[in-house]
Amino acid sequence: MILGKWVSSAISAAAHFAIADHLESGPKSPKELATLTGTQEQPLYRLLRANASVGVFTELEDGRFAQTPLSEPLRTNAKPCIRSMALMLTDDWHLRSWEQLPWCVETGKPASYKLNGMPMFDWMAQHPEKTVNFNNAMTDLSQGDSAAVVQSYDFSRFEHIVDVAGGHGTLLAAILDQAPKSRGTLFDMPHVIEGAKKTGILDRFADRCTLEAGSFFESLPKDADAYIMKFIIHDWYDPECIKILSNCRKGIRPGGRLLVVDQVVPAGNEPAMSKIVDLEMLVLPGGMERTEQQFRDLFAASGFRLERIIPMPAPQCIIEGVPV
Numbered sequence: 001m002i003l004g005k006w007v008s009s010a011i012s013a014a015a016h017f018a019i020a021d022h023l024e025s026g027p028k029s030p031k032e033l034a035t036l037t038g039t040q041e042q043p044l045y046r047l048l049r050a051n052a053s054v055g056v057f058t059e060l061e062d063g064r065f066a067q068t069p070l071s072e073p074l075r076t077n078a079k080p081c082i083r084s085m086a087l088m089l090t091d092d093w094h095l096r097s098w099e100q101l102p103w104c105v106e107t108g109k110p111a112s113y114k115l116n117g118m119p120m121f122d123w124m125a126q127h128p129e130k131t132v133n134f135n136n137a138m139t140d141l142s143q144g145d146s147a148a149v150v151q152s153y154d155f156s157r158f159e160h161i162v163d164v165a166g167g168h169g170t171l172l173a174a175i176l177d178q179a180p181k182s183r184g185t186l187f188d189m190p191h192v193i194e195g196a197k198k199t200g201i202l203d204r205f206a207d208r209c210t211l212e213a214g215s216f217f218e219s220l221p222k223d224a225d226a227y228i229m230k231f232i233i234h235d236w237y238d239p240e241c242i243k244i245l246s247n248c249r250k251g252i253r254p255g256g257r258l259l260v261v262d263q264v265v266p267a268g269n270e271p272a273m274s275k276i277v278d279l280e281m282l283v284l285p286g287g288m289e290r291t292e293q294q295f296r297d298l299f300a301a302s303g304f305r306l307e308r309i310i311p312m313p314a315p316q317c318i319i320e321g322v323p324v
Contacts, residue, residue, distance in 0.1 A: 010050045015086035020074035027066040080144030084136035097283050110286035120285050146174035148314040155179040162221050164229040169202040171230055176205045183208040185221045216244045222251035230261035235285040245302030258304050258321035265291045273315050295319050
C-alpha cells in the first residue's frame with residue numbers, strides 16, 4: 001500500500017508524455033513512442049512496462065504497447081478525462097502540500113498556511129500559471145460528474161438555478177440542457193468568471209444565463225429557487241460553510257431547494273474513497289468530507305433541513321435541503 005505513490009507517479013509520467021494520445025491511432029513500439037515523445041527508448045519502455053503491470057496500457061506479444069480501458073481516460077480528448085488530474089497530482093505545489101500532512105494533523109490547518117502564509121485559494125488566485133492542471137482537472141471531472149447529477153435529479157421544476165462556485169459552467173450547462181425553460185446564474189470569483197467567459201461553455205445559453213462575480217462569503221445572487229454547489233462545501237470547515245449556506249438561505253425563494261453535491265462518509269471501517277479524499281481536503285483547502293449527521297447539523301445551523309440524500313452513479317450524492 002505504501003508503494004501506491006510510485007504507481008501514481010508512473011501514471012502521471014505517462015500522462016505527461018501523452019502516451020494515451022499517441023496510442024489513439026493504434027499500438028506502437030517503445031522506439032516509435034520514444035521518437036514521438038522525445039524520450040530515451042529503454043527508460044520509456046520501463047515506464048510503459050510498469051504501467052502495463054497495473055493495467056494501464058498492455059504490452060503485446062510483438063513488443064508494441066496498446067491502449068486499455070484504464071488508459072483510455074488518460075487521452076486528452078477522452079470523456080471523462082483524467083489526464084489533467086494525473087498531471088496535477090505530481091505538480092510541485094501539490095506534492096509539497098502533501099509533505100506537510102503531519103503538520104496539518106498537528107495544527108488542523110491546511111498546508112498552504114505553512115508554505116505560502118495564506119489560504120490555498122488565495123494563493124491560487126495570485127499564481128494562475130501554477131494551477132492550470134488543477135483548473136483543467138476540475139473541469140474534466142465536472143464533465144463526468146455533471147452527467148451523473150442531471151441523470152439523478154429533475155431540475156425542470158425550477159425557474160432560476162444558481163450554480164455557486166460553478167467554475168467554468170460545465171454543470172450549469174448540463175442542467176440548462178435538461179431544463180430548457182429554466183434560467184441559470186453562474187457565480188464564482190472574478191478570475192474564474194473571466195475564465196468561464198473565455199471557455200464559452202455557457203455561450204449557447206446567453207438568453208437565459210448570466211455570469212456573476214463575487215465572494216460567496218459576502219453575498220449570493222438572490223431570488224432563486226435552487227442553489228447548487230458541487231465539490232464546494234467539502235472545501236471548508238463548518239464556520240465558513242455556515243456563511244455560504246446562510247447566504248443561500250437569504251436568497252432562496254419559499255419552497256426552494258439547496259442541493260449540495262459531495263461525498264457522504266460511511267460509518268465504521270467500511271472502505272470508501274471519501275475517507276482518503278478527506279485527507280486531501282485537510283491538506284489543501286482546509287475542509288472535510290462529512291457524514292450524514294454532520295450534513296444534518298450543518299444544514300440546521302444555516303436555516304435548512306436535510307430532506308433526503310440522493311445516490312448518483314458516481315461516488316458523490318445529492319444532499320437536498322429545504323429552507324425552514
